Amino acid sequence: MNDLSAEDTDALKALITRSNLDGVQFHEIYAKINDDIPDGIAREDADVELHYQTRTSDSDFGVRVTVNVTSDSGNARVVVAAEYSLESGGAPEPTLLDLFASEVAIMTLFPFVREGIQSATSRVFGVPLLLPVLERGQIRSNTSAKGTD
Template sequence: MSEIRTIPTDDEIAAIHNLIKRSALAAVEFHEVSATRLDENRQREENEDAVDVSLTAEHFIGDGRFGIRLVVKLYPYMGEIGVTVAGEYEVSDAEPIDDTAVRAFGNEVGVMTLVPYLREAVSSLSTRVFGKPLLMPTFERGAVGFDLGAVEK
């Protein structure tokens, strides 16, 4: 099994800079904000500090716009939390929007723009539903994002 490549090449960095110049963040929206607390007799018998985390990134390209979406699912022993947040960007010209440029932009700009929204929602939801804040773990650059594919040599 091969690893995904999330760190951009020099050409992809140039495409990111071009996309940054041509676009503006138009909206940040939540598509899901949910938490479920399990009854005490249904709670998982695990270490109270153990939390399973699934974090994925999605993207779309539309007419004159593109978007980045992050989906997080957390499974602490007492229940589960799901948050989906999306950033939508408008492009200022009619030049086509390149898929690889959007994925590279997502890795370098989009993910880091949206993570604070995810972290706040997870903390707020867990405090309200579980009675204590749950902090989403931090991660290194490139740990979450889009596969940029093989580099041609």
């Protein structure tokens, strides 16, 4: 885990203070079972890819998280976005917005992503896939992870 500099920490705290979470919205929930899944799969490893995108304006910004899961049972995808309004100060710089996305927004959105993957795979695969624990600082840019809990 990378530690933040004092300057980064102060800038991030200032952005948190001047922004408000206006909403969380699912953009996509998808699961597709493979035609030839092995019988009796109860828990399985999966490849997990997590990506995020940001957008900004002078009055608001957003972070959208996409998680793709590939397993022996099939594929699942969840896309969730958080919308934030800005009280003052204008649009955050790209590096600060990226820091906010990886330190704050990902942690806000991950429970929604986890629930979406678990619910979709439970219904379609018959057994839910559980995403691994996400720890602070683990996501610094678009990333992939191996395995599920």
